[in-house]
Amino acid sequence: MQAFTGFSYIHALGGLYVGDMLTQLFFFIVLLLLVGKFAWGPVMNMMQKREEYVASEIESAEKSRAEAEKAANEAAEQLKQTKQEAQKIIEDAKNAGVKQEKDIIESARQEANRIKEAAQEEIQNEKEKALQALQDQVGSLSVLIASKVIEKEISAQDQEQLINDYIKEVGEER
16 A cells, blocks of 8 residues: 555545545536636526527517507408498499489479470460461451351352351461
8 A cells, every 4th residue: 555645645445546536626616616707607698698689589579470460450450441431432322323313314304394384385375376366367257258248148058158268268378
């Protein structure tokens, strides 16, 4: 066996040097402290920043998705409303067309009735004028016949012939 010369050569079971192990343990702890202070902290900060970046990107993507969904819903609602408005405009135009058609037909019917009534009035007036003219001619014819009858005594046959002649004259004058 070897003689004890210091802490680094203490002998233990199995041929291991306890001093070397303690030295290595000491340097390992120092290394852990240095890594913890100079490497682990910055790595953890970098990982934390990366985690925050990823979380913010996920949150931003979620917001964008929600905004896109909201915009799509609004667009769909606007499209629906626009379709309803277009349908209402079409329906109003149809109703206006039907109403205008009815108004035109009613106006034409009224105009036709007015023209018909005016024509009937004109026919009635012409008829009255013709009757008045006929009465005037019959009156003058009667006077003429009476004067001729008075002028000469004629037979019934001559009188009938005279009336027929005057009726023919009256017909030619018209």
